[in-house]
Amino acid sequence: MNRKKPKIRSLPDPAFASILLAWFDHSATEMPWRGQRDPYRVWLSEVMLQQTRIAAAESYYRRFLERFPTLQSLAEASLDEVLKLWEGLGYYARARNLHRVAQLIVNEHNGQFPASAEALQTLPGIGRYTAAAIASIAFGEAVAVLDGNVVRVLTRLMDIPDEVSQPAVMNRLWAVASELLSPKRPGDYNQALMDLGRMICTPRRPACQHCPVREFCLAAANGTMEQRPVKKPKAPLPQVRAAAAVIRDQAGRLLLVQRPEHGLLGGLWMLPGGHCLPGESYVECLQRSLMELVGIEIRAGKEMAATSQTLAHFRLRLRAFACELVAGTPTGETRWAWVSSTELSRYSLGKADREILERLEQWQPRLFEEC
DNA sequence: AATCCGGGGAG
DNA sequence: CTCCCAGGATT
Numbered sequence A: 001m002n003r004k005k006p007k008i009r010s011l012p013d014p015a016f017a018s019i020l021l022a023w024f025d026h027s028a029t030e031m032p033w034r035g036q037r038d039p040y041r042v043w044l045s046e047v048m049l050q051q052t053r054i055a056a057a058e059s060y061y062r063r064f065l066e067r068f069p070t071l072q073s074l075a076e077a078s079l080d081e082v083l084k085l086w087e088g089l090g091y092y093a094r095a096r097n098l099h100r101v102a103q104l105i106v107n108e109h110n111g112q113f114p115a116s117a118e119a120l121q122t123l124p125g126i127g128r129y130t131a132a133a134i135a136s137i138a139f140g141e142a143v144a145v146l147d148g149n150v151v152r153v154l155t156r157l158m159d160i161p162d163e164v165s166q167p168a169v170m171n172r173l174w175a176v177a178s179e180l181l182s183p184k185r186p187g188d189y190n191q192a193l194m195d196l197g198r199m200i201c202t203p204r205r206p207a208c209q210h211c212p213v214r215e216f217c218l219a220a221a222n223g224t225m226e227q228r229p230v231k232k233p234k235a236p237l238p239q240v241r242a243a244a245a246v247i248r249d250q251a252g253r254l255l256l257v258q259r260p261e262h263g264l265l266g267g268l269w270m271l272p273g274g275h276c277l278p279g280e281s282y283v284e285c286l287q288r289s290l291m292e293l294v295g296i297e298i299r300a301g302k303e304m305a306a307t308s309q310t311l312a313h314f315r316l317r318l319r320a321f322a323c324e325l326v327a328g329t330p331t332g333e334t335r336w337a338w339v340s341s342t343e344l345s346r347y348s349l350g351k352a353d354r355e356i357l358e359r360l361e362q363w364q365p366r367l368f369e370e371c
Numbered sequence B: 001a002a003t004c005c006g007g008g009g010a011g
Numbered sequence C: 001c002t003c004c005c006a007g008g009a010t011t
Helices: A014-027 A039-048 A054-067 A071-076 A079-086 A093-108 A128-139 A148-157 A167-180 A186-199 A218-222 A282-294 A351-363
Strands: A239-246 A254-258 A273-275 A297-310 A315-327 A336-339
Touching: A014 A186, A039 A054, A039 A093, A039 A128, A054 A079, A071 A093, A079 A093, A128 A186, A148 A167, A148 A186, A148 A218, A239 A282, A239 A297, A239 A351, A254 A282, A273 A282, A282 A297, A282 A315, A297 A351, A315 A351
Parallel strands: A239 A315
Antiparallel strands: A239 A273, A254 A336, A297 A315
16 A cells, blocks of 8 residues: 555654754745844844735835944934835834834944843844844844744644634743754744745645655644634724825925824824714814814815725725815924925825825826926 | 734735 | 734733
8 A cells, every 4th residue: 555654753853953954954035134143134124024024025124224224324313214214014113113222222232232032022122033033043042933934833733723822822832932943053943944834834725745844743644734723713894984184285285294103103194184983974073183183174175085995903994085274274292294296205104195195196186286 | 811003915 | 805924012
């Protein structure tokens, strides 16, 4: 008979790391941040990669590093410029923390990065994963990482049937990750395990035929690969309505306001407006929001553009209305600016606002003619 | 333990 | 359309 008995090598086993590293040495993917150990660059890449695919981060990494080649240059920059470079990448608290940490290290650590995972994790925006990634890659510290890829690989290797968001399960996975780590080449090992999860041990239809560590995999033997990891079902996304005002001054410039530092798209700019309260009309929302934001009374006219967007926790419907300034002039704590067409590209905006502005220019090019 | 925080690519 | 991505902070 040519039927093979599934012979599983049980973990931990020192052979696991050596087999994985041999595969990595043979088939590692080229990435802009690989092949060097500068803590600043490793840190930047790891922060950019938080909840972000490699393909999405690569161009941002190159641009960011070109503008801020050193920790010092980043520390000296304005937050506005950092956010502008981050525009489109999402999770903007990462950019704010990046800027803050750069200043912190330059001013209080003599420009030297903390060199251990434990010390790194005290910095804002650096959690357990990122601290371990930086420490292992830049400093060679023997600490394991646990990201979404590694969770998937480990729950399959061990065929873990438990729901993975539970703290007890995550603690076990961190422990397993540490047991399997190669103390000789921790940085390469960590990246190898993530490469494996990304390229071979994929969420759907994993390429077990090409897996270098299949002989260790219980899920592959049991045929449960696609059922691992077990995740909690997601709640349906609520719908959120939002309104934006298109207001021009006599020169034809648009009024933009800056969002508060914390919260959604914090620190980015937007067309003035906000979320509609329950039962509130778009026009009522605009009148209330403009008064709250910059203390002006407006009259809302016809709808100029609209867009929809799905965020992590809600579906957004944004409608923009041509508005007239009835009374008052912008004031208050919210930063605001009259922005001409040529200046628009210097402001950082979320996707929905950027889309609204594109449609305004497309349908009403004369709107900006006199600028 | 639950929620918030973006945007995009793959299937 | 759904899922998920080199997660972290806050409550």
